[in-house]
Amino acid sequence: MIPIAKKIRVLIAKPGLDGHDRGAKVVARALRDAGMEVIYTGLRQTPEDIVEAAIQEDVDAIGLSCLSGAHMTLFPEVVKLLKKRKSGDILVAGGGIIPEEDVPKLKKAGIKVVFGPGTPLRDIVAFFETAGKGA
Amino acid sequence: MREVVPARKGAARDSVSSLVDDLFAGDKRAAAKLISLIEDDEPEATEALARIFPHTGRAHVVGFTGPPGVGKSSLINRLVRRYRSRDRKVGVVAVDPTSPYTGGAVLGDRIRMADTGVDPGVFIRSMATRGHAGGLALATFDAVRVLDALGMDIVFVETVGAGQSEVEIATRAHTTVVVEMPMTGDAVQTMKAGILEIGDVYVVNKSDLGSEDVLVANLKFQLTARDGWTPPVIRTAATEGRGIDELADALDRHAAYLDQTGFRAKREVARARLEILENAQRLLSRRVANRSRLGRAFDALAEDVAARRLDPHAAARKLLEPTRPRGK
Structure with a gap:
């Protein structure tokens, strides 16, 4: 029998209306290969859907992927709703086509880290590993 | 053998007894945290389950099994909506496999269940097998108990896409639904022992693909009545919503049969053993x-x-x- 150990659980979610989830799937796969349990919820989710899923799944962190340009609205909304639901301890990371000048604003809104195009997968894995260990 | 990993921040903050209190008050976050404690086999889980147990036994538990990709999640999604329209509260525990190499898992059953969104009367939990064979995780039915205590009227359990011999679900659920689809083999496939013996209800999903009559006929040929219940064979097309009313009726009929014949109580004792x-x-x-x-x-x-x-x-x-x- 495989010994039971605390598993890192991550929600990978696509808020908003774009249909491009190749990146989200690549990240989900990489986190799986790093030994994490990854819940992928599919396309076109509202921030409310995402937060509800994160709470029911008791995840350590959420990875949001958005390629539609609506990240400035959608990402901070997720953080806000988490806090409202007593779940501000769930860390939020963002990814996608996000202009350089938006990154500081997103971080100020509570997004821990923003992964743009070309980010090595090992950096993304490392973030979620740290998030899962409560560090 | 057990890895030493610092406790999660969330888990450390909540005492188990306050989580159980919150669960009884209908708090979903508490339910989710308790399920994690059970999954991670934390020592406090035993204490929590001892308190939860007397408050369980009300929910009707329906297990869904069948090959991967046959439409189990999509059927459950439709059924959740149907039971919600009758104001029944619905829980779902959906199991997917853990990698034997890395211990990781991709849990994708929620994708098909996205319709229910933020409905307060629905709780969906994805679960990885974590090395447990038989199509379920070790923690699956303790998680069902948490959802039972949360006040869910009906709980659907979705096994991993099961092959021919993952039959554990039938020993645990009140009603077992075996889902098949057309064009997956000849008449001899349906005569084989194992998964095709355990159903209380059989579903031929994706009936919009055509040639489902052959499978329905083959299934009916091999089915036998047990304890006065002849398992019905229901044709569905989950993505189009066809056959869902018939399936829900069959589930309700089986639940009523268990109550009227006293088999529910017998199953409970068998399960306890x-x-x-x-x-x-x-x-x-x-x-x-x-x-x-x-x-x-x-x-x-x-x-x-x-x-x-x-x-x-x-x-x-x-x-x-x-x-x-x-x-x-």
Whole structure:
């Protein structure tokens, strides 16, 4: 029998209306290969859907992927709703086509880290590993 | 063997007793945290389950099994909406496999269940098998109990895409639904033992693909009535919503049958027997693991077996002796 150990659980979610989830799937796969349990919820989710899923799944962190340009609205909304639901301890990371000048604003809104195009997968894995260990 | 990982921030903040109180008050976040404690096999989980147990037994538990990609999640999604329209609260525990290589998992059943969104009367939990065989995770039915205590009227359990012999679900659920689809084999496939024996209800999904009549006929040919219940065969097309009313009616009929015949109570006792034995085995294997970690005595036994002074069966008996086993 495989010994039971605390598993890192991550929600990978696509808020908003774009249909491009190749990146989200690549990240989900990489986190799986790093030994994490990854819940992928599919396309076109509202921030409310995402937060509800994160709470029911008791995840350590959420990875949001958005390629539609609506990240400035959608990402901070997720953080806000988490806090409202007593779940501000769930860390939020963002990814996608996000202009350089938006990154500081997103971080100020509570997004821990923003992964743009070309980010090595090992950096993304490392973030979620740290998030899962409560560090 | 157990990895030492610092407790999660969330888990550390909530005491188990306050989580259980919150659960009884209908708090989903507490339910989710308790399920995690059970999954991670935390010592507090036993305490929590002891308090939860007397508040369970109200929910009707329906298990769904069948090959991967046959439409189990999509059917459950439709059924959730149907039961919600009748104001029944619905829980779902959906199991997907853990990688035997990395221990990781991609849990994708929620994608098909996205329709329910933020409905307060629905709770969906994805679960990885974490090395447990049989199509379920070790924690699956304790998680069902948490959802039962949360006040869910009906709980759907989705097994991993099961092959021919993952039949554990039938020993645990009140009603077992076996889902198949057309064009997956000839009449002999449906005559084989295992998964096609365990259903209380059979579903031929994706009936929009055509040629479903053959499978329906083959299934009906091999089905036999058990204890006065003849399993119905229902045709559905989950993505189009066809056959869902018929399926829900069949589930309700089976629940009523269990109540009227007294088989629900009998199933509960059979399930209790299994669970007591399983838990005893777990305790025993934990004791063995602890003892084997103790080192010297275990090492000596291993040396004896390797040197053919002792056979492995005798060594195992010695390992379980209450006094410290002596090497020869």
